[in-house]
Amino acid sequence: MRLMVFLMATCLSLAAQMVQESFxxxxxxxxxxxxxxxxxxxxxxxxxDALTGVSxxxxxxxxxxxxxxxxxxxxCFTLRPGVRFADGTPLTPEDVVWTFREIQNCPRAxxxxxxxxxxxxxxxxxxxxxxxxxxxxxxxxxELARLPVARRQHPGVGSGPFALETQGGTWTLxxxxxxxxxxxxxxxxxxIPDGQAILQNLRKGWLTLGTVPPRPGLNPxxxxxxxxxxxxxxxxxxxxxxSAPLKHFEVWRRExxxxxxxxxxxxxxxxxxxxxxxxxxCAIQGAPGRGLPSPRWExxxxxxxxxxxxxxxxxxxxxxxxxxxxxxxxxxxxxLLERLVRGGFGLACAMNLFEPHPWSVLDYMEPGGALNxxxxxxxxxxxxxxxxxxxxxxxxxxxxxxxxxxxxxxxLLDFTSVIWVDRRLEVIPSxxxxxxxxxxxxxxxxxx
Amino acid sequence: MSKGLGVWALAxxxxxxxxGTSRGHALGPFPWLVTALTLGLCLALAATTxxxxxxxGPVLAARPPLALWEAIPDLLWGALAxxxxxxxxxxxxxxxxxxxxLLAALPGELRWLAQTLPRESPFxxxxxxRAIRISRRLALRxxxxxxxxxxxxxxxxxxLILERMLGVRGPSSDWMMRLAFRDHWGVACWILGFALxxxxxxxxxx
Numbered sequence: 124m125r126l127m128v129f130l131m132a133t134c135l136s137l138a139a140q141m142v143q144e145s146f147x148x149x150x151x152x153x154x155x156x157x158x159x160x161x162x163x164x165x166x167x168x169x170x171x172d173a174l175t176g177v178s179x180x181x182x183x184x185x186x187x188x189x190x191x192x193x194x195x196x197x198x199c200f201t202l203r204p205g206v207r208f209a210d211g212t213p214l215t216p217e218d219v220v221w222t223f224r225e226i227q228n229c230p231r232a233x234x235x236x237x238x239x240x241x242x243x244x245x246x247x248x249x250x251x252x253x254x255x256x257x258x259x260x261x262x263x264x265x266e267l268a269r270l271p272v273a274r275r276q277h278p279g280v281g282s283g284p285f286a287l288e289t290q291g292g293t294w295t296l297x298x299x300x301x302x303x304x305x306x307x308x309x310x311x312x313x314x315i316p317d318g319q320a321i322l323q324n325l326r327k328g329w330l331t332l333g334t335v336p337p338r339p340g341l342n343p344x345x346x347x348x349x350x351x352x353x354x355x356x357x358x359x360x361x362x363x364x365x366s367a368p369l370k371h372f373e374v375w376r377r378e379x380x381x382x383x384x385x386x387x388x389x390x391x392x393x394x395x396x397x398x399x400x401x402x403x404x405c406a407i408q409g410a411p412g413r414g415l416p417s418p419r420w421e422x423x424x425x426x427x428x429x430x431x432x433x434x435x436x437x438x439x440x441x442x443x444x445x446x447x448x449x450x451x452x453x454x455x456x457x458x459l460l461e462r463l464v465r466g467g468f469g470l471a472c473a474m475n476l477f478e479p480h481p482w483s484v485l486d487y488m489e490p491g492g493a494l495n496x497x498x499x500x501x502x503x504x505x506x507x508x509x510x511x512x513x514x515x516x517x518x519x520x521x522x523x524x525x526x527x528x529x530x531x532x533x534x535l536l537d538f539t540s541v542i543w544v545d546r547r548l549e550v551i552p553s554x555x556x557x558x559x560x561x562x563x564x565x566x567x568x569x570x571x
Numbered sequence: 572m573s574k575g576l577g578v579w580a581l582a583x584x585x586x587x588x589x590x591g592t593s594r595g596h597a598l599g600p601f602p603w604l605v606t607a608l609t610l611g612l613c614l615a616l617a618a619t620t621x622x623x624x625x626x627x628g629p630v631l632a633a634r635p636p637l638a639l640w641e642a643i644p645d646l647l648w649g650a651l652a653x654x655x656x657x658x659x660x661x662x663x664x665x666x667x668x669x670x671x672x673l674l675a676a677l678p679g680e681l682r683w684l685a686q687t688l689p690r691e692s693p694f695x696x697x698x699x700x701r702a703i704r705i706s707r708r709l710a711l712r713x714x715x716x717x718x719x720x721x722x723x724x725x726x727x728x729x730x731l732i733l734e735r736m737l738g739v740r741g742p743s744s745d746w747m748m749r750l751a752f753r754d755h756w757g758v759a760c761w762i763l764g765f766a767l768x769x770x771x772x773x774x775x776x777x
Contacts, residue, residue, distance in 0.1 A: 151597045291604050292740025315738040323653045329662040457591030457753055
């Protein structure tokens with residue numbers, strides 16, 4: 124009997140336990156229209172629901188929409204009945220239409236969300252909504268998972284499994300009645316920008332989970348386990364000097380970086396497009412020339428990015444053997460982004476987190492694409508891009524070959540997220556991270 | 572004064588027109604509560620410093636233990652607070668920041684004030700302890716506003732490292748974040764605040 128009571132008490136106390144977490148930067152006010160940035164997206168995914176979700180294996184799954192049917196040029200979604208916003212208001216198709224149109228029309232709306240909804244026509248239709256698009260339909264399904272719905276005229280109110288309370292420098296999210304049935308009490312986020320401080324907080328047991336800094340030889344403290352999550356993040360080298368320097372970097376990235384140089388967090392990339400998105404490794408066409416076009420190459424990178432700095436130093440040593448003086452130039456992150464957008468660079472290094480579908484690589488090639496800093500263009504691109512209906516179809520291989528013939532960027536590192544998690548907390552790792560999948564954190568559970 | 576104002580006006584213009592882009596988002600509201608607590612902490616620091624300097628006098632500046640204490644950087648005090656804070660008490664937050672800040676800032680301020688006090692030998696030392704106390708009080712009273720105005724911006728900026736380490740969203744990290752996220756008007760407000768302190772300091776000096 125006593126054992127039963129003890130076990131029940133343990134289970135109850137664990138059920139009420141909040142997950143202690145940290146943000147690296149202030150996510151800003153919760154805003155489903157204008158909010159952007161990784162931390163804001165985490166808040167939005169916890170407090171909001173999109174029409175579709177993405178499972179841990181990267182497949183579209185039902186979320187706000189119970190099901191969807193193909194219509195000419197689009198999808199027709201049936202909304203889940205009985206869904207309510209955090210303030211108790213019922214969710215209607217008009218809320219979905221308002222959110223999407225606001226994203227399309229508001230000049231200060233999140234840039235990535237506006238890109239997802241470019242050329243998409245939205246109409247309310249009975250108990251659901253109809254979306255028409257010239258894009259491949261399977262792409263739209265995956266992109267919709269990144270568009271949580273807000274209450275009409277209230278861009279900060281969502282219908283997600285957790286309700287947000289903000290106080291000073293802390294963000295508390297409490298579980299609420301929801302169709303995903305969250306099994307943990309909630310989250311308590313604090314602002315800890317310093318990697319060493321996160322490590323210290325984990326060692327003290329003040330964080331339930333946290334990302335470990337990229338350093339070899341770190342072992343999780345007692346009571347924690349280590350999770351390795353391959354991600355869609357890559358460190359990219361952009362070139363405005365043509366593809367010749369990239370051919371050399373392709374060799375150097377393979378030869379310059381010793382095993383375990385960055386611990387488990389990063390390893391040299393193998394191809395041109397992320398393997399995590401299903402692309403086979405592909406080399407730049409043509410061998411590197413014998414003589415280098417320039418004895419000195421400057422590579423800009425974000426000042427304070429320890430990992431990029433260390434990588435460039437390793438590459439510099441390898442480049443020296445080929446008679447090239449590789450000069451890493453740290454640039455303030457805001458200025459670096461401006462130089463990338465303006466095209467004011469020769470070689471520049473920056474990290475990118477790809478969207479969880481193969482179409483995200485088109486950002487390299489689309490005119491005005493988020494990664495087309497080199498103003499890449501090719502007469503055959505439009506024709507091939509129009510044929511990309513399904514992931515893995517033959518036009519993808521043709522497009523990759525086209526890119527390999529004159530690439531504008533080369534990935535240098537593939538990232539794996541190394542996380543220490545309290546042993547009592549069961550989480551669902553995926554390439555999207557811990558928070559962006561469905562059911563995601565709603566399926567986490569405390570085990571006694 | 573006019574040259575200084577020109578420099579501040581230029582800084583303000585730079586604040587509004589900072590080059591660079593941020594793909595980020597709007598930052599949260601200004602951390603008023605932590606700022607009020609930080610200002611309270613600065614006042615506590617000022618009161619402690621005044622009390623100690625008034626008791627110990629200008630000889631304090633020449634004491635080797637003070638130099639030893641002063642040599643330890645803020646970063647180390649922050650790390651020490653983080654390591655020594657009992658795990659069972661939960662995340663340290665503002666109390667640990669206050670402790671680390673006082674330990675880091677106090678020796679420098681003690682030296683600053685003690686060195687500025689007038690010499691006490693032969694007078695007023697020859698007139699007895701009461702005369703010494705009165706002399707120190709008068710000197711400190713005239714130094715106080717200038718000292719506060721000159722040191723306040725430094726104290727606020729000095730808490731940056733501690734705020735980052737101890738997970739506190741306070742005024743120093745707010746200033747830096749607004750700069751990193753290119754919040755032009757937010758940065759301009761900060762520059763305006765610092766310029767105001769400088770103007771007050773100049774008037775006090777005159």
